[in-house]
Amino acid sequence: MIWVSNRFMPREKGLKEAMLYEKAAKPPGAVKCSLCAHYCTIPKEKLGFCSVRCNKGGKLYSLSYGKQTGLEMDPVEKKPFFHFKPGTQCLSFGTPGCNLRCLGCLNWFLSQSPREAKNAMDAFDFEETPPKRIAELAVKYKADGVAYTYSEPTIFFEYARDTILATRKIAPEKYHVFVTNGYFSNECFQTIRKEKLLDALRIDLKFFNDKKYRKFTGASLEPVLESIKRVHASPMHLEVICLVIPTLSDDAGEIREMCKWLAGVDREIPLHFLRFFPYYKAADLPATPEETLLKAKAIAEEEGLNYVYVGNTGIPGAENTYCPKCKALLVERYGMSVLRNSFQLTGKPECPSCGRKINIVI
Numbered sequence: 001m002i003w004v005s006n007r008f009m010p011r012e013k014g015l016k017e018a019m020l021y022e023k024a025a026k027p028p029g030a031v032k033c034s035l036c037a038h039y040c041t042i043p044k045e046k047l048g049f050c051s052v053r054c055n056k057g058g059k060l061y062s063l064s065y066g067k068q069t070g071l072e073m074d075p076v077e078k079k080p081f082f083h084f085k086p087g088t089q090c091l092s093f094g095t096p097g098c099n100l101r102c103l104g105c106l107n108w109f110l111s112q113s114p115r116e117a118k119n120a121m122d123a124f125d126f127e128e129t130p131p132k133r134i135a136e137l138a139v140k141y142k143a144d145g146v147a148y149t150y151s152e153p154t155i156f157f158e159y160a161r162d163t164i165l166a167t168r169k170i171a172p173e174k175y176h177v178f179v180t181n182g183y184f185s186n187e188c189f190q191t192i193r194k195e196k197l198l199d200a201l202r203i204d205l206k207f208f209n210d211k212k213y214r215k216f217t218g219a220s221l222e223p224v225l226e227s228i229k230r231v232h233a234s235p236m237h238l239e240v241i242c243l244v245i246p247t248l249s250d251d252a253g254e255i256r257e258m259c260k261w262l263a264g265v266d267r268e269i270p271l272h273f274l275r276f277f278p279y280y281k282a283a284d285l286p287a288t289p290e291e292t293l294l295k296a297k298a299i300a301e302e303e304g305l306n307y308v309y310v311g312n313t314g315i316p317g318a319e320n321t322y323c324p325k326c327k328a329l330l331v332e333r334y335g336m337s338v339l340r341n342s343f344q345l346t347g348k349p350e351c352p353s354c355g356r357k358i359n360i361v362i
């Protein structure tokens with residue numbers, strides 16, 4: 001498939017040559033990008049589906065390199081990661097652009113800005129922050145790690161990779177996590193694995209229905225499922241979220257199928273159901289009722305998943321971690337705060353009451 005956008009005229013200066021692409025068989029001068037599962041063939045002087053990578057003279061360039069926005073310190077629980085380094089703080093940033101176009105995107109002003117702009121380059125017309133600078137800030141502000149988040153880290157992969165390498169040079173103890181839609185390619189994943197770039201990934205499973213994926217995100221289901229399986233089979237930590245959107249992704253049967261599939265991969269994978277609030281092109285839909293989220297949680301537990309959370313609600317106890325065996329309270333949370341963490345006392349990933357092993361990185 002050839003993805004074409006005419007909405008740009010990139011300046012050559014300041015563009016970073018992309019990783020993971022090759023010359024395409026046709027048309028002449030076209031390149032094929034293998035960074036994400038769209039595998040765009042991009043003719044000369046055109047952009048990929050993400051509006052972030054452009055073919056300039058037969059070479060592929062990233063427009064988002066160095067273009068961080070929203071740099072701030074967040075609790076890791078905000079991502080959300082509940083089973084990875086609870087109570088720690090991560091320096092977080094994203095860049096404009098995304099390889100999906102979700103109707104209800106919370107960060108649409110960032111993720112969709114190259115598409116929404118008259119000229120995609122306008123979305124990147126601000127000062128650059130070099131990877132080394134981010135590494136220095138992570139040290140200066142005593143971050144426990146760095147989170148590549150807010151938009152899709154896959155499409156700023158070169159920038160994220162250089163930031164990880166720069167941080168490793170001066171602070172190798174810091175962790176690195178991707179908050180991702182999971183639509184990265186196997187080539188991208190293998191690079192992450194081979195270079196040991198990441199410690200954890202939180203993947204967004206939006207629907208368990210390929211038609212809906214195509215209609216409401218512009219992507220497809222299978223590559224996301226493949227990503228979940230690949231990350232699970234790797235040494236990296238994995239958590240999955242599902243944003244429950246009224247009328248789009250709140251069907252109990254579909255939620256059950258999704259949970260059954262995830263439990264088949266591993267019942268120990270933490271699953272977060274998040275409340276939707278009306279945004280962007282789904283602004284006419286209501287916020288998710290709490291009962292719908294609690295029903296989804298009950299379904300997931302019936303299907304055997306051991307750690308199921310409900311987020312964005314304030315429902316008491318919905319964000320706590322309990323031992324699947326003896327039901328002891330292990331981590332007490334409210335919102336993004338950890339109120340009590342029993343693993344801090346023991347230093348071991350097991351239940352202090354009954355000794356059951358818990359899937360948690362302390």
Ligand code: SF4
Pocket residue numbers: 003033034035036037038039040047048049050051052053099154155
């Ligand atoms: S990152 Fe994905 S959407 Fe963007 S050009 Fe490459 S294959 Fe296409």
